[in-house]
Amino acid sequence: MLAKVLSSALLGIDAILIDVEVDIAQGLPQLATVGLPDGAVKESKDRVKAALKNSGYDFPNRKITVNLAPADVKKEGASFDLPMSIGILAATGVVKGERLQRYLLLGELSLDGGVKPVRGSLSVAVAAREAGLAGVIIPADNVSEAGVVEGIEVLGVTELCQVVNFLNGCTDLSPYSADIAALFWQGGEAGDDFSEVKGQEHAKRALEVAAAGSHNLLMIGPPGSGKTMLARRIPSILPPMLFEEAIETTKVYSVMGLLERDHALIASRPFRSPHHTISDVGLIGGSNTPKPGEVSLSHNGVLFLDELPEFKKHVLEVLRQPMEDGRVTISRALSSVTYPSRIMLVAAMNPCPCGYLSDPIHPCTCTPLMISRYRSRISGPLLDRIDIHIEVPAVKYRELVDRGESESSAEIASRVARSREVQKERFKGTKVRSNSQMTARMIRKYCEPDDAGNRMLEVVTDRLGLSARSYTRILKVARTIADLEGSDGIKEHHISEAVQYRSLDRKTC
Known part of the structure; x- marks a missing residue:
């Protein structure tokens, strides 16, 4: 008895279709999984067996072979529990095959037959639509992120028996439909505003230029001059995300399992600020099973590196290729994955170890050799890739107590948006979206x-x-x-x- 169920596996931020083939034959009772499964996939046999029995179905006391094809792609996670269970039920005749071949299944099973959420539902829905399938059957907790994909049915389930009854035509499931406009409005909530910044007109002009062309920026100034405050307000003047950009960024968060149920679409530009103790794997991505790093989580947004010279030198050097190419390629023995990393890099640093070089009030205690060593932590090739270097001096008292209103983020954003429209028209028909690219x-x-x-x-x-x-x-x-x-x-x-x-x-x- 043979049955085939459609499922999916993640490869980078994209998903590929996987055929879950189940064969039940005479022999000693066992369940063997082949097709490069990892530990979590191999352990699914115990979850599947318990889930089927506790849901009221018989588990075949025979030799069961589950093949995950294509066999040369590594399979990870517990998301194959649901398709494997349905495959066993289809092979024993409990599930009929009419609807089975038109839907893609994904989900982790609990021992009582409940369906738990998984990672990467958005990418899976995109892959199913491109394959021309009718829809996807996924955990109910994942329907909000997969529902942003139009042209495909997104069916959410909470129990194994719901899936069986739907595939047999006993019940119907209501497709989930996302309100894209509401999700974009939810992501566009106002944050910090440039009207709150006192002084620093030169720095604000530089930030406006950087935002208009998506240029990388380095701010140099003494402690307390407002470098971090300025950086945190950059997203407020960046143009709104396009739907295609939102989908790209949301895919990265989806495969990492970082999406909140109430925020299924990343509709505002990300702002990531990792600590200077981060490793190269944490920044770029990697590990034995390659995962995105901070640079990919900042895709279409801002990556802010405060205290730039305090980062390990080899960590900063790995930024060079992503800044130039807009993507990160991580190669391992069994696979090579590519993650997007089209970012606007914003960095801040002190002019010297003590921070007060050229400050008219605080004397600098650093020797020329100390200053040279401090700045040499940032290599010339990396500095070359940063378009704008500006000095951010300490704010004077009269500027701090000035009660006048500074220019708001909305006013600056309107000029940035007009500039981006010019660039959009200039680069129409290409993959380039801004002058920096x-x-x-x-x-x-x-x-x-x-x-x-x-x-x-x-x-x-x-x-x-x-x-x-x-x-x-x-x-x-x-x-x-x-x-x-x-x-x-x-x-x-x-x-x-x-x-x-x-x-x-x-x-x-």
Whole structure:
């Protein structure tokens, strides 16, 4: 007796279809699982046996072989409990096959036959829709995240007997339908606002430029100057997420099991701020079974690294490839997975170990050698990949006590949104979404300065000894500044402002 049930396994943030084949034959009673199962999948035989008996079904006292195909893909987790149970019931004739081949099944079973939630339901629903299936049968706790996928039935169940009765046509299950507009509104709740920031007009302008072009940013200033406060307000001026971006980001959180039941869609741009003791695996992702790291959890959002030189040097160096390519590839002996990591990196650091270099009030106690060692923790190649370096000085008393209202996040966000619309039109038909992602060919096409701008750029490049990467970063930032101004071309003052945002390069001359 042979039966086949459709299920799914996660590969990175995407899901692939898995055929759960169940064969029941004469022989010594046993249940063997083949097809590269991990420990949790192998243990499912005990959960399946108890769940079937406690749900009122007979467990065959024969030799049962469960094959998870394709056999060369590693299978992880307890999500195959439900399809394996249904496969056994189908092989013994308890479940009929008419509906069985049109639905994908996923779920962990408790010993009493209850269906528990699993990870990656959103990716599974997308895979089922692309395969042309009628729908997915998943745990009721997962329907809110899978329900954002349109064009497919998402059926939630709480018990094994519900699935059996539905597949036999005895009962019907109501498909779950998500209110996308409500989910986006829920994710767009207001947070910190730039109107609360006193002073720091130069820094706020730099943050506006960075948000408009999705440029990486480094803030340098003494303790208490407001670097972290400014960074936490960046999401309030970023443009709203597109639906495609929200799905991409939600997939990452779904495979990690980090989605809350009441927040099934990540509709606001993520802001992640890991501690400087984080490991390279925690930041980039990895382990024996590759999982996304902080850089992927920040996809389409902001990754904030406070006290940048305090991070281990090898941890910072692994950021170079994700910042350049917008993705992380993790290779292991049995598999290679790719996670998205299109982020806006925002970092903050003190100018020296004591933090008071160039401060007019607090004397610096650091020697030149101490300062050099402190800054050398950040490599030149990493600094080259950060488009904007700005100094954030301490706020003066009269600025702190000023009762006047600063410009709000909404006003800044409106200018950022207009700039992003210009970029969207410019890069229509490509995968590029912002100026920071421009390729070399696009830079030649869209970032040609006027004659005065070219002369200034030549002088600056020769005097500072800028690398080719720093040169292109200046052009990209100048293009964003011109977009904010509504200018088609890049002029001399656009280049001048962009050069001012390379403070660490200026200190080398």
